[in-house]
Every structure is written in structure tokens, then in C-alpha cells.
Amino acid sequence: MSRPDVMTTSILVIGSGPGGCVSGTLLAEAGHDVLMVEEGEHLSLDAAPHFSREEMLRKYRNGGVSVALGRHKLAWVEGRCVGGGSEVNRGLYRRTPDYVLESWRKDFGVDNIGTHSMKAHFTACEEIARVEYVPGTPSEMSQRLQRGAQALGWQSTEAPRLFSYDPDGNGGRRQSMSETFVRRFLQHGGRLHARTRIDRLRRVSGAWIATGTTKDAAGRSQPIEIRSERVFVACGAVQTPALLRRSGITHNVGNSLRFHPMVKVVAEFDRDVNAAGDLDPVHQIKEFEPSFGMGCSISKRPMLGVALSDRHGAWDLVQERSRRMGIYYVQTTGGSATVRNLPGFSDPLVRIGFTADDLHVLGTGLRKLCEGLRAADAVRVIPCVAGYADVASKRGVEFMPSSLDSSDGSVTSVHVFSSCPMGENERRTATNSFGKVHGADGLYIADASLLCTPTVVNPQGTVMGVAHRNVLDAIERRFG
Amino acid sequence: MDALVDTLAMEVCPTASAADRTVVCRYVRDTVEVMPDYLRLGFCWLAVMFDWWSLPLRGGRFHRLDQAQRQAQVGAWRTSRLGFRRSMIAFYATFTAFGLYSQVQDDDGIETDKVAA
Numbered sequence: 001m002s003r004p005d006v007m008t009t010s011i012l013v014i015g016s017g018p019g020g021c022v023s024g025t026l027l028a029e030a031g032h033d034v035l036m037v038e039e040g041e042h043l044s045l046d047a048a049p050h051f052s053r054e055e056m057l058r059k060y061r062n063g064g065v066s067v068a069l070g071r072h073k074l075a076w077v078e079g080r081c082v083g084g085g086s087e088v089n090r091g092l093y094r095r096t097p098d099y100v101l102e103s104w105r106k107d108f109g110v111d112n113i114g115t116h117s118m119k120a121h122f123t124a125c126e127e128i129a130r131v132e133y134v135p136g137t138p139s140e141m142s143q144r145l146q147r148g149a150q151a152l153g154w155q156s157t158e159a160p161r162l163f164s165y166d167p168d169g170n171g172g173r174r175q176s177m178s179e180t181f182v183r184r185f186l187q188h189g190g191r192l193h194a195r196t197r198i199d200r201l202r203r204v205s206g207a208w209i210a211t212g213t214t215k216d217a218a219g220r221s222q223p224i225e226i227r228s229e230r231v232f233v234a235c236g237a238v239q240t241p242a243l244l245r246r247s248g249i250t251h252n253v254g255n256s257l258r259f260h261p262m263v264k265v266v267a268e269f270d271r272d273v274n275a276a277g278d279l280d281p282v283h284q285i286k287e288f289e290p291s292f293g294m295g296c297s298i299s300k301r302p303m304l305g306v307a308l309s310d311r312h313g314a315w316d317l318v319q320e321r322s323r324r325m326g327i328y329y330v331q332t333t334g335g336s337a338t339v340r341n342l343p344g345f346s347d348p349l350v351r352i353g354f355t356a357d358d359l360h361v362l363g364t365g366l367r368k369l370c371e372g373l374r375a376a377d378a379v380r381v382i383p384c385v386a387g388y389a390d391v392a393s394k395r396g397v398e399f400m401p402s403s404l405d406s407s408d409g410s411v412t413s414v415h416v417f418s419s420c421p422m423g424e425n426e427r428r429t430a431t432n433s434f435g436k437v438h439g440a441d442g443l444y445i446a447d448a449s450l451l452c453t454p455t456v457v458n459p460q461g462t463v464m465g466v467a468h469r470n471v472l473d474a475i476e477r478r479f480g
Numbered sequence: 481m482d483a484l485v486d487t488l489a490m491e492v493c494p495t496a497s498a499a500d501r502t503v504v505c506r507y508v509r510d511t512v513e514v515m516p517d518y519l520r521l522g523f524c525w526l527a528v529m530f531d532w533w534s535l536p537l538r539g540g541r542f543h544r545l546d547q548a549q550r551q552a553q554v555g556a557w558r559t560s561r562l563g564f565r566r567s568m569i570a571f572y573a574t575f576t577a578f579g580l581y582s583q584v585q586d587d588d589g590i591e592t593d594k595v596a597a
Contacts, residue, residue, distance in 0.1 A: 053582050063515060301584070302577075302581035305577045309573055309574060315492055315493045346517055
């Protein structure tokens with residue numbers, strides 16, 4: 001094997017998702033010498049059509065194939081490119097609910113966290129990341145969900161997005177880390193190395209040595225060694241604990257991975273709700289939070305095709321009626337997973353378990369979602385769960401099972417967190433209240449791993465806000 | 481694996497062209513190549529097992545069977561009592577469907593205007 005490329009930096013940020021980007025940018029703005037490395041490629045937002053095959057292969061980890069195993073299964077997706085998940089998600093944004101922050105303070109001993117203390121951090125991130133509401137009327141598919149909620153007296157809301165809308169509300173441009181924070185990071189002298197994977201960290205003579213590989217544009221690998229005084233690990237809630245565990249750091253690391261488990265349905269209406277060129281839907285039903293929430297999914301024909309793939313005649317159905325169909329979801333906070341490395345393999349194994357109560361909440365949420373869509377005048381609702389019948393009447397909802405069987409792979413997630421929780425309660429946490437790893441000098445975590453529990457709402461705002469809070473604290477304390 | 485994806489593509493859309501099915505096969509192969517390494521190993525073993533499974537039952541390996549025999553084997557694995565068989569077919573069916581619908585959408589350029597009465 002060839003000798004490694006050796007580099008030095010004052011601060012190394014591993015991972016360039018929302019947590020890594022916010023941390024790296026603030027550190028660079030404060031005048032520090034910062035190197036940010038990213039395992040995936042540095043691609044523009046337009047490098048592949050959104051939600052396409054090309055995007056999955058180029059910007060998603062493992063081509064979009066990530067499965068938590070166990071008696072029950074859960075499939076999830078993560079970004080793997082400069083900007084991380086922000087490059088591939090819809091950018092729906094919500095601030096962390098007060099009751100979530102309160103539970104972190106109470107149950108995990110997180111100091112100085114609450115709606116008031118987080119407000120400035122949220123505001124600062126929202127300005128840079130361009131968080132906006134649709135200036136006009138949201139899409140028909142989105143409004144249908146709202147109408148269903150209103151008909152039943154349920155509380156619903158319109159979520160803003162990381163999106164720069166045209167003033168007339170008819171178009172605009174999606175925003176992401178590569179469009180916002182990464183540019184700012186580079187403008188302030190930050191160095192960015194894409195296609196660079198860190199496999200291990202070790203502490204030598206008061207410095208951190210990160211070892212791994214870097215690839216050139218042709219895909220040729222070269223070993224790399226980076227020496228730095230401080231390291232911010234922001235590889236995401238699965239890869240961060242995997243890296244730390246490979247490096248011998250295991251205290252409360254990778255034992256408590258959580259998701260927002262989600263089940264989808266296809267609702268068919270008697271008129272068009274899903275026209276080409278519509279803006280992404282933004283309405284969500286809050287009525288049952290924190291038990292479960294509901295919202296709209298991307299409903300292009302490939303997604304409809306997958307959602308209906310076990311239905312006879314799905315091809316003709318999608319070809320003929322896709323404009324009258326929308327995909328909707330219910331998501332909960334149940335299930336808990338572990339992250340472990342397997343000898344001889346580079347990808348970590350995730351094992352998940354659901355309690356009977358978790359499955360009951362999913363089953364209840366699915367029934368409520370069908371009820372809401374029927375109230376929105378859906379002529380039928382098709383649960384994307386093997387063995388479930390279409391719901392075309394009120395009685396159809398009553399016949400749905402009260403508990404979900406998640407062994408068939410119908411449960412998915414796009415949100416992962418909580419694998420290395422923060423707080424002063426060392427029996428439950430991997431880091432202190434501001435992301436500094438217990439017992440490790442100069443080592444910080446700066447991604448969704450830190451979030452003590454599921455956020456109930458879209459977590460990107462929380463990841464950015466917490467990273468903003470933590471890195472300012474580290475700068476203020478001079479990393480002491 | 482190509483034979484399995486081709487069979488599933490024909491199941492989804494019997495009128496899909498050979499060229500479209502080839503593109504879908506390539507997409508699914510690319511996906512398998514980048515899936516988690518421990519899963520990839522398992523899927524490679526399953527693909528070998530799936531190909532040879534038909535030899536004693538139908539007198540030939542899966543990729544040498546005609547379309548009807550292939551569909552019968554896919555159907556048997558899809559409804560098998562063994563979870564790993566169902567999971568394998570579900571995985572390939574999902575990515576085949578995604579690839580095929582994407583291919584047609586790409587060919588059309590925009591969503592269809594046709595809505596059934």
C-alpha cells in the first residue's frame with residue numbers, strides 16, 4: 001500500500017451535512033483553520049434530477065439501500081455527498097417543539113436548552129439557509145390534507161421549506177447546504193475535501209490523527225492521514241457512532257439510535273391533485289403529535305409505482321390516474337436501534353426493535369390518516385402495507401388492524417438521530433450538553449446523533465440550531 | 481440477477497421494450513453494487529441460490545427458463561413461508577418498479593395528461 005497523504009489542520013470537521021456545515025462555517029468565520037472532509041462527492045444541486053435514479057446512485061448512501069434488521073425491519077435513506085441529507089430531502093423545516101427540548105433537559109440533563117435560549121440559533125440558521133413559506137397557494141395535493149383535517153376539526157399547519165420561492169409562488173429554487181452554508185464556509189477560508197472517508201481516530205501526543213482514504217475523480221484510492229488539534233464528527237446518526245466505535249469510543253455510543261418510522265398510503269381523488277410542475281406539498285397534521293404526525297410525500301409516477309408495486313394492474317393505474325393520486329404518510333417516534341461494526345465489513349449493522357405499543361401507535365396512526373383522507377374526499381385510500389385492503393368507505397377504516405406488522409418492510413424513515421445523546425447525565429449520554437465527547441479532549445459530535453430523542457417534527461432545523469448553539473459555546477469557551 | 485429483474489419488469493409492464501428493460505437491469509445492478517457490503521454478500525448468495533433452485537424442479541437454471549416458468553418461480557418465492565425469499569423478491573421488485581417508471585417518465589419528459597374516465 002502507498003504511503004498516506006499527510007495533512008494538518010487546526011480543526012477537522014468530518015461530514016458536511018447540516019450539522020457539519022453549520023459547525024464548519026461558524027468555525028471558519030471565527031478565523032480558525034478548518035478542514036471539512038466528506039465521503040461523497042461535491043455535486044451541484046442540479047447534478048441529478050430530484051428523486052431520480054441518478055440522484056439515488058450519486059447522492060444517497062448505499063444507493064438508497066439502508067435497512068435496519070431484526071424481527072421487524074425498517075428501510076431508511078441518508079444523503080452521502082457534500083451537503084448531506086439537505087441535498088436530497090425536501091427541506092421541510094420546523095423548529096424543535098418546546099416539549100421536546102424540555103424532555104431533553106429533564107431526562108438527559110441538557111443544560112441551557114429551551115425555546116427561548118434556542119431562538120437566536122434558529123433565527124441565524126434560517127436566515128442563511130433561506131427558510132420560506134409558499135407565498136401563494138400550496139399545491140392541491142397539499143390543500144387536500146388540510147381540508148381533511150379541517151373537516152374533522154384536527155389541527156394542521158403549513159411547514160416552511162429551505163426554498164427560495166419566486167414572489168408569485170409559482171416556482172423558485174430549492175435550497176440546501178451546498179447552496180448556502182458550504183459557499184459561506186469556502187468564502188471564509190474553509191477547506192473542503194470531498195471523496196474522503198475517515199475510518200479511525202486516535203489520540204497521539206495531544207493531537208487527533210484521523211486515518212482513512214481519499215479518492216481521485218477516477219475513483220483511485222489513496223490512504224490519508226490528517227493531524228488536527230480538534231475534531232468535530234458530523235457523519236450522521238449511523239456513521240458517527242460507527243466511526244467512534246471503530247476508534248474505541250463506545251460509552252453510550254450507538255446504543256440508542258432512533259427514527260421517525262413512517263407508513264404511507266396512496267389516496268385517489270375524483271379530480272386532479274397532482275399536476276406536473278406543482279410545488280412540493282407542505283401541509284402537515286399536528287393534532288396527534290407527539291404520538292404521530294401526518295403529511296404529504298413526493299408523488300411522482302416512480303414513487304406511485306413503488307407505492308403500488310404489489311397491486312395487480314398497478315402500471316395501468318399509475319399511467320392513467322397518477323394526476324388524481326397523492327402519497328401521504330403517518331410517522332411516529334417508536335422503535336429503538338443499535339449501531340455496530342461487523343468484522344471484515346465497512347458498513348455498520350443496524351438492528352431495530354419495536355414494542356407492541358410502538359406497532360399499535362403506527363396502526364392507530366394509519367387508521368387516522370385514512371380517516372383524514374376520506375374526509376378530504378378521497379374516493380379510496382390504498383395503504384402501502386402488504387395484505388391491507390383499500391379503504392373506500394368509513395367502514396373500511398373500522399376494519400383496519402389496530403396494530404401494524406412491520407416485518408414485511410412497509411415501515412420506512414427519512415429521519416435518523418439520537419445514537420450519541422448529549423447531556424450531563426453520563427449514564428445516558430455520550431457527550432456533555434454541548435456535544436463534547438465525555439472523557440475525550442478536543443473531540444466533539446455535531447450532527448443528529450446528539451439529539452436526545454426524536455424531534456417529532458422534521459429534524460433538520462433542530463440539527464442546524466443545536467450545531468449552531470454548540471459550536472458558539474465551544475468558541476466562547478476556547479474549546480476548554 | 482438480470483434475468484430476475486427482466487422477469488419482474490415484464491410483470492410490471494408487459495409492453496416494456498427490451499431497451500428499457502436493459503436500462504432497468506443496469507440500474508438495479510448498480511444499486512446492488514453500492515448497497516451495504518454485508519447485505520451485498522447475502523444478496524449474492526441468494527441470487528446464486530435463486531438461479532439454481534429451479535434446476536431440480538424445472539430442469540434448468542432460472543436464467544435459462546422461459547418467461548412463464550420464470551414467473552412461476554418468482555411467484556413461489558414471493559409467497560414463500562421463508563421471509564428471506566419474500567424479502568429478496570420485494571427488494572428487486574421495488575427497485576425494478578422504480579427504475580421502470582423512471583425510465584418511462586424520462587422517455588415521456590412530462591407526466592401523462594391521460595386520465596381515465
